Amino acid sequence: MKKAGLRIAGIGIFHMILYGYMVPFVIYPRFGSNGLTFALMVAVIVSMAVLGTLWFGKSKKRTKGE
Numbered sequence: 687m688k689k690a691g692l693r694i695a696g697i698g699i700f701h702m703i704l705y706g707y708m709v710p711f712v713i714y715p716r717f718g719s720n721g722l723t724f725a726l727m728v729a730v731i732v733s734m735a736v737l738g739t740l741w742f743g744k745s746k747k748r749t750k751g752e
Contacts (some may be wrong), residue, residue: 690740695732704729 704725713721 689743693736693740695738700732701729 709722709725713725717724
């Protein structure tokens with residue numbers, strides 16, 4: 687459970703940096719709404735990938751114990 691908490695906290699920190707600094711000051715002024723859409727897609731994909739590792743980790747532990 688400790689690793690899961692660290693991963694979820696990591697997702698939170700990633701989103702705070704992305705939406706608090708990167709999008710308003712770097713991506714949006716340089717690329718406009720296309721950059722904003724791309725940043726949102728990247729954030730969703732990264733979050734899904736990290737949460738997917740949690741799901742795969744749980745199913746791997748379950749099969750190991752059987």
